[in-house]
Amino acid sequence: MNLATLALFLPACFALNMAPGPNNLLSISNASRYGYRMACLAGGGRLLAFTGMIALASVGLAAVLQASELLFYGIKIVGAGYLFYLAYQLWNAAPNSQAHATDAPVKLLGLARQEFLVAAGNPKAILIFTAFLPQFVDPAQAMTAQFATLGALFLLLEWVAISLYAYMGLHMRRWFATPKGQRLFNRCCAGLLAAAASVLLAAKRT
Incomplete structure (x- = not known):
């Protein structure tokens, strides 16, 4: 893989990482409620889901999802249903719902699970990896190594995006410091999650 390919891949990839979506919205919400560190660590659940998707794309199994209308819509409905549940x-959620030190391991596991399920419940994400990553793969070179390199770079940039959105959420917590402000912020995030679920339900295969 040459430098010219990387020069094209990195900005295009980071644009995908930074695009507003349900997972990035979760980072904002988690940081505003539980703190910056918790939101960043919880993002590991999302990275785990994306790692699986990249592996599927690299071996061509994502083509099964693209070909199967029933499987695509099944994952889509389950994913949208989970987003509606999170929005509810x-x-x-009560104001001042902050994580306590004694609850940190359980809370972190739950937040990471949320990130994982939201990412895994979006079949369009798998199709993005199927359509996006192969554009930067040279068929004359070893395919597995190239997918591994591109996938690792994608995950690294995704971690940067998680950190940036969590930092945004941390500042929003300061803006909405009162119980009334926290309730307003929570309900705004809930509305955006419900909107994301609606968009997911309307998504079609490409």
């Missing part, structure tokens, strides 16, 4: 929870 966030809408009814």
